[in-house]
Amino acid sequence: MNRANFKWRVVRFTAFGMSLLFIGAGLARQEHLDVLQKAVRICLECVGIG
Amino acid sequence: MSGMRGNRMRNDGRRKRISVQRMVQILSAVIINGYAVGFARGKIFTGKSKAFCVPVLNCYSCPGALGACPIGSLQAALGGRHFPFYVLGSLMLFGIVLGRLACGMLCPFGLVQDLLYKIPVPKWNVPKRVDRPARYLKYVVLFVFVIVLPIFAVSENGVAIPYFCKYICPAGTLGGGLPLMAANPRLRELIGVLFDWKVMVLVVILISSMFVSRPFCRYLCPLGAFYSIFNKFGFYQMKLDENACIGCGRCERACSMAVEVTKDINGPECIRCGKCKAVCPTKAISSGFCKRSNLVQSVREEG
Numbered sequence: 001m002n003r004a005n006f007k008w009r010v011v012r013f014t015a016f017g018m019s020l021l022f023i024g025a026g027l028a029r030q031e032h033l034d035v036l037q038k039a040v041r042i043c044l045e046c047v048g049i050g
Numbered sequence: 051m052s053g054m055r056g057n058r059m060r061n062d063g064r065r066k067r068i069s070v071q072r073m074v075q076i077l078s079a080v081i082i083n084g085y086a087v088g089f090a091r092g093k094i095f096t097g098k099s100k101a102f103c104v105p106v107l108n109c110y111s112c113p114g115a116l117g118a119c120p121i122g123s124l125q126a127a128l129g130g131r132h133f134p135f136y137v138l139g140s141l142m143l144f145g146i147v148l149g150r151l152a153c154g155m156l157c158p159f160g161l162v163q164d165l166l167y168k169i170p171v172p173k174w175n176v177p178k179r180v181d182r183p184a185r186y187l188k189y190v191v192l193f194v195f196v197i198v199l200p201i202f203a204v205s206e207n208g209v210a211i212p213y214f215c216k217y218i219c220p221a222g223t224l225g226g227g228l229p230l231m232a233a234n235p236r237l238r239e240l241i242g243v244l245f246d247w248k249v250m251v252l253v254v255i256l257i258s259s260m261f262v263s264r265p266f267c268r269y270l271c272p273l274g275a276f277y278s279i280f281n282k283f284g285f286y287q288m289k290l291d292e293n294a295c296i297g298c299g300r301c302e303r304a305c306s307m308a309v310e311v312t313k314d315i316n317g318p319e320c321i322r323c324g325k326c327k328a329v330c331p332t333k334a335i336s337s338g339f340c341k342r343s344n345l346v347q348s349v350r351e352e353g
Contacts, residue, residue, distance in 0.1 A: 012146065012284065015142060015146045015280070015283070016143070016147075018142060019139045019140075019142035019145075019146060022136070022139025023136060023143065025135040025136075025139070026134070026136020031127065031134065031135060031136035032102070032136055034127065035100070035102075035118050035123045036098065036101035036118075038110070038122070038126045039110040039115075039118040039119075039122075039123070040094070040096040040097075042094055042111050042226075043111045043222075043226070044240075045215050045216035046111045046119075046122060046215040046216070046227070047111050047222060047226045047230055047245075048227045048245035048249070049237065049240045049244065049245060050242070
């Protein structure tokens with residue numbers, strides 16, 4: 001494998017690993033519940049009421 | 051009857067098959083907004099699946115939405131004054147796995163723009179000197195409206211305001227605002243200047259979509275801006291076989307995002323719709339997950 005392709009593969013898998021790590025950290029901090037709490041209520045700003 | 055078979059009639063009487071892209075887009079829009087009774091009741095879905103972000107710009111206040119909008123969630127999380135691990139991680143995962151394939155294949159608002167562009171009115175090719183700089187606007191929208199303002203410009207009582215959703219997002223107006231207003235009289239009583247502004251933004255974007263292909267995706271979408279960062283090195287890659295390419299330029303004429311296919315096939319604007327692949331007479335263009343792209347060549351050209 002040449003160097004340039006190897007470099008991009010490293011970037012790809014590092015970003016992939018970081019995303020999984022971030023999701024894991026977020027789940028541990030129960031951030032998904034914050035997302036849920038926001039998403040189950042009508043967002044007045046989003047629908048244009050403000 | 052022809053619709054049931056997934057075919058449409060052309061002007062000359064021949065049947066034209068619905069493209070794979072269109073079928074995937076419709077399926078995605080239906081699945082992501084699968085809570086059909088919400089539209090009739092004027093209420094939104096409140097199930098646990100809303101703890102998960104969807105990979106596209108789909109308002110969580112759309113009555114049918116089964117998941118959370120990643121851009122709305124990011125603004126809310128940033129306003130909470132802590133690092134948004136979960137939402138950012140989800141966005142990065144979508145970006146690295148799908149990249150802008152999500153824009154081209156899965157986004158319901160992309161589908162709306164694509165359908166409007168089918169309306170037979172004169173099309174406008176935006177001149178390069180206007181188009182190229184204007185594309186940076188979506189990065190400004192991402193940085194200013196989605197990141198900076200929700201962090202620093204909080205309301206008097208310390209509540210973060212989702213500025214992008216509030217002042218720009220046409221997907222929220224189309225998918226959330228209008229259906230809720232139509233079905234919910236209580237909400238209709240609250241309509242004011244902001245709603246008029248948002249409807250105006252939506253109308254301008256929808257009318258523009260008839261003349262210019264995907265104007266919102268090109269110039270304003272912060273989610274597209276985020277995903278475009280991953281286009282060069284994500285798992286899903288396009289590949290141009292330069293030995294097979296005859297330089298006919300059909301791919302670039304077919305591209306709805308005005309990507310210079312032969313120069314930068316994995317550029318940030320490519321939404322992986324596959325139109326270039328479909329029209330290539332020599333099958334020089336291919337795409338797929340973990341495909342070895344032309345990275346070496348582009349790196350050499352840059353270096």
